Structure formats: C-alpha cells, structure tokens
Amino acid sequence: MFPLRLLRTARRVLPAKSLSTTGQLTDLTVDNEGIATLTLQRAPVNSLNVELLQELTTVLGQVEKDKAKGLVLTSASPSVFSAGLDITEMYNPNVERLTALWTSLQDLWATLYSAPYPTAVAINGHAPAGGCMMALCCEYRTMVSGRYTIGLNETAVGIPVPEWLIGTMCKVISQREAEVALNAGLMFTVEEALKVGLIDETATDKADAIEKSKKFIKRFDKISPIAHSLTKQRFRSDVLQPFAKNREADLNQFKYVVLQPEVQELLGQIIQKLKQKKAAK
Numbered sequence: 001m002f003p004l005r006l007l008r009t010a011r012r013v014l015p016a017k018s019l020s021t022t023g024q025l026t027d028l029t030v031d032n033e034g035i036a037t038l039t040l041q042r043a044p045v046n047s048l049n050v051e052l053l054q055e056l057t058t059v060l061g062q063v064e065k066d067k068a069k070g071l072v073l074t075s076a077s078p079s080v081f082s083a084g085l086d087i088t089e090m091y092n093p094n095v096e097r098l099t100a101l102w103t104s105l106q107d108l109w110a111t112l113y114s115a116p117y118p119t120a121v122a123i124n125g126h127a128p129a130g131g132c133m134m135a136l137c138c139e140y141r142t143m144v145s146g147r148y149t150i151g152l153n154e155t156a157v158g159i160p161v162p163e164w165l166i167g168t169m170c171k172v173i174s175q176r177e178a179e180v181a182l183n184a185g186l187m188f189t190v191e192e193a194l195k196v197g198l199i200d201e202t203a204t205d206k207a208d209a210i211e212k213s214k215k216f217i218k219r220f221d222k223i224s225p226i227a228h229s230l231t232k233q234r235f236r237s238d239v240l241q242p243f244a245k246n247r248e249a250d251l252n253q254f255k256y257v258v259l260q261p262e263v264q265e266l267l268g269q270i271i272q273k274l275k276q277k278k279a280a281k
Ligand SMILES: CCCCC/C=C\CCC/C=C/CC(=O)SCCNC(=O)CCNC(=O)[C@H](O)C(C)(C)COP(=O)(O)OP(=O)(O)OC[C@H]1O[C@@H](n2cnc3c(N)ncnc32)[C@H](O)[C@@H]1OP(=O)(O)O
Pocket: 044, 045, 047, 079, 080, 082, 083, 084, 085, 086, 087, 088, 105, 126, 128, 129, 130, 131, 133, 153, 154, 157, 159, 160, 161, 162, 165, 250, 253, 254, 257, 274, 275, 277, 278
C-alpha cells in the first residue's frame, strides 16, 4: 500500500492571495498559475536552526494541503542560498535542543524529498551542507552563475554523512563522483556542479533562476498528479524506506558524533574562522 499522501488527485489553482503567507523566517507566495515560491529569509545566511527547520516543514505541509501546482524554493539573501545547519546549535549544545535540531532536519528532508507535488530550486548563492541537501531534495536545480559553491562538506566540519543523504546524492550524480566528493567534503563551483549533473542548468540571476524553475513545474501541466507523485515515489522509495526504519539510530549517531570532543573542537575552530573572516572584511 502507498501512503495516502502520495495519492494526489488534483491541482487547484487558487488566487495568489489566498495561499500566500509570511512567517518570521520564510515567505510563501503563490502566483496566478498556482505555483508556490518559498523563500528562506533568516538573515544573514539562512543557517538552519530549529525554528527555521520547523517553519519550513510546516509551510511545505501547507503547500501540499492547498494543492499548489508545484513549489520553487529560493532565498532572500543576495549571495547565500543556505549556509546549512546553524553551527552554533551544535557547538556546546544543550542536548534537548540538539535532539530537536536533528529531528527537525530529518522531518524537513523526509517532507521535501517525498513531496507529492513537483519541486524545483532556484539556488541564488552558496549552498553548502544542509543548503545542498535541500537543493538535492528538489526535482530540478537551477543555480545562478557566479563565484558560488555547492556541495556536501559535512566531513570537513567533522560530521559523517548519513546513509539517507548519500542515497539522495547518488540519485543525482554518479556514485563515483559522490564518493570522491563526500569522503573529502569537496565543494563544487557552479561550472563543476553543472558538469557532474549536480545542477540542471545555470541562470543569469535570481529572477532567471525562478523563471526556469517555474518552466520546469509547468512541464507537469498535462501530467496526471497521481502518475507524477507515484512515479516520483517509486524512484525515491529505496532511500525513504530505510530512513523511516532507522530514524532513531540516525539521531543517536548524530548526537554521539557531535558531542565528541574532537568534533566540538573543530566546530569551535570553524566558528572562530567565520568570525575572523568577518572581521577581515
Ligand atoms: C549519523 C551522523 C549524521 C551526520 C549528519 C550529516 C549530514 C546531514 C545533512 C545535513 C547536515 C549538515 C551539517 C551542516 O549543515 S554543518 C554546516 C556546514 N556549513 C558550512 O560549513 C558553511 C559555513 N559558512 C560559510 O562557508 C560562509 O558563511 C558562506 C555560507 C559561504 C557565506 O559566506 P559570506 O557571505 O562571506 O558570509 P560570512 O561567512 O561572513 O557569514 C556571515 C555570518 O553568518 C555566520 N554563519 C555562516 N555560516 C553559518 C552557519 N552554518 N551557522 C551559523 N552561522 C553561520 C557567520 O559566522 C557570520 O556571522 P556574524 O555576522 O555574526 O559574524
């Protein structure tokens, strides 16, 4: 049996105003064709803290409930899509908050990766780690050209990449390219990302990236929502199903790793480096 949420029977085209909301950390608008645009707006770099992760998952639930035609994800920052998990949440953490951080990240990944509606991302800046994770969950990736980087650099910040994220990456680029990049925490330039297939196309600016993302969503105008959502599910179920069984173990492993003294030391050094970089600007 398929989970009920995948049986998406119809798309509704509602007037823009009826679906649009602005949360504190995100903004959701829906255009006249029923395409939702969800904008991350946690200044300065959309780092993912508990509140942003939870708000994103709630808004995605609303997009599904309101039967939007599809979703475009983007950011309000001029140069960063998302800096990934908020490093300060992992440094000298309160264990309850660390648990909430990881559980909320798991919820966001599962919700976005299994979204029954078409999804595209307009990556308008840097997208390390959790930023790259959100982009990988979408069905189509457009990235603004420039001196930006994208990739899963978790090992560089002392965090082993979980199996569900390796699986997500290997659905997009070859296993060989993924293994080389993830083992060493390598980041890709926009040109390199295009070459390996990590992004589908480049854009001149954010507006162009959003337009290209919407063009992708419109490909589904003549496709049955059930046919789309079940086919998507079948492509992704080999990553989603083991994840659902192993959530607890995944959480425990994350907390164990993050609380190791050497990982704490590394996170402290990264925070220091970011501060020094800011001071040198
Ligand atoms: C079973 C085991 C489980 C293991 C789980 C592994 C993976 C799961 C998948 C998801 C999880 C991922 C883990 C992470 O996401 S770790 C986060 C990794 N992120 C980074 O390494 C990015 C660090 N940041 C940067 O490289 C740069 O900031 C930038 C994004 C390239 C933007 O550069 P720039 O525009 O020049 O801005 P600044 O560097 O000056 O930063 C401005 C401001 O923002 C603060 N900041 C930056 N990044 C973060 C961050 N990730 N968290 C918190 N804060 C961040 C920076 O300190 C500045 O702050 P101030 O203005 O206060 O100085």
